[in-house]
Amino acid sequence: MKREQLIALVGPTAVGKTEIGIRLARELDGEVVSGDSMQIYKGMDIGTAKVMAEEMNGVPHHMIDIKEPEEPFTVADFQQAATSAIARIHEQGKLPILVGGTGLYVQAVTHEFDFAESESDETFRAEMEAFVSEYGEKALHQELALSDPAAGEAIHANNVRRVIRALEVMHVSGKRFSEQESTQPLPRYDVTMIGLTMERGRLYERINRRVDLMMEAGLEKEVRCLFENDVGGQAIQAIGYKELYAHFRGECSLDEAVDRLKQNSRRYAKRQLTWFRNRTNTTWFDVGESDRQTVFQKILEFVQEMTGNETNIEKEEKGRD
Known part of the structure; x- marks a missing residue:
């Protein structure tokens, strides 16, 4: 078509x-x-x-x-x-x-x-937001970089929403965020x-x-x-x-x-x-x-x-x- x-x-x-x-x-x-x-x-x-x-x-x-x-x-x-x-x-x-x-x-x-592929976890997201409040954006980004180096390189530390979402997707799915995004x-x-x-x-x-x-x-x-x-x-x-x-x-x-x-x-x-x-x-x-x-x-x-x-x-x- x-x-x-x-x-x-x-x-x-x-x-x-x-x-x-x-x-x-x-x-x-x-x-x-x-x-x-x-x-x-x-x-x-x-x-x-x-x-x-x-x-x-x-x-x-x-x-x-x-x-x-x-x-x-x-x-x-x-x-x-x-x-x-x-x-x-x-x-x-x-x-x-x-x-x-x-x-x-x-x-x-x-x-x-398809953004519906990965379900959300409101509790986990709230925990990550509390983590940012206590330890800062750089500390949160370091968590992402350790869990998924490719995602850590692609997503800037200042983009807190995106960092939390990447961590949330990995938490829910058990797969690296970068691997899920690699499919074109x-x-x-x-x-x-x-x-x-x-x-x-x-x-x-x-x-x-x-x-x-x-x-x-x-x-x-x-x-x-x-x-x-x-x-x-x-x-x-x-x-x-x-x-x-x-x-x-x-x-x-x-x-x-x-x-x-x-x-x-x-x-x-x-x-x-x-x-x-x-x-x-x-x-x-x-x-x-x-x-x-x-x-x-x-x-x-x-x-x-x-x-x-x-x-x-x-x-x-x-x-x-």
Whole structure:
């Protein structure tokens, strides 16, 4: 059976995915599906670099502002909601464009991952969360590295949710987490994977500048509101929120928190690039090598070549003939 089409636009934070995704959607009669694990949360706008209504340029966006920060939302929940959104887009005869940098979430949509295979153990998870509170993230990650070195290498210590999940899966199944993830799932769609990248020094400058702009736009106020309302849970582990929470708890100065935010964002960008290069069949475009219009035209032509889709202008010209 022929699979339905999906464009996936991926890459590191601050590389310019939002703009390119919107432009592709406008040219190809598409709609955008966010592939970001944190943009689902309401009230977390500045720190997640959430696209604003005035930036959407009339393009419908999905998987944004669908949950309160206190509500739990797993990758399996994301998979179900995102694939449902994509199905609705297809039903309307539009082209879905998945835009994001959260590798596992993107891959959970593009491929047939079955997250129901491993049952959960709430008691064990609570024990691991208590362990983190008492001994810290690094100690928990060391437990994973000892039990499953491959998973320990693949999952960063700061990703506490993922570390706990890996340990939980091994606890329930008795098998190493890395061995269970090694089986390559089948693709769900006819996916065209596009990656955006640029020279690392220039990317890091963009990341640092973006953080400065976030602070100017009111990131401290946004996070303080969450802090003063005692909002906790997985949402607050996001980069941009955990650093300022530490400041509000008196653990560091505001300048130190901002420096950590920049450093963690740069490290995250590096991990994003590693994930997509190692785990996906992505065609990469350097968005720093020439002007944005030239690069966009190359991307548009590549998408048309891979999918056979016409631009709106081409459709109008055919209609007049």
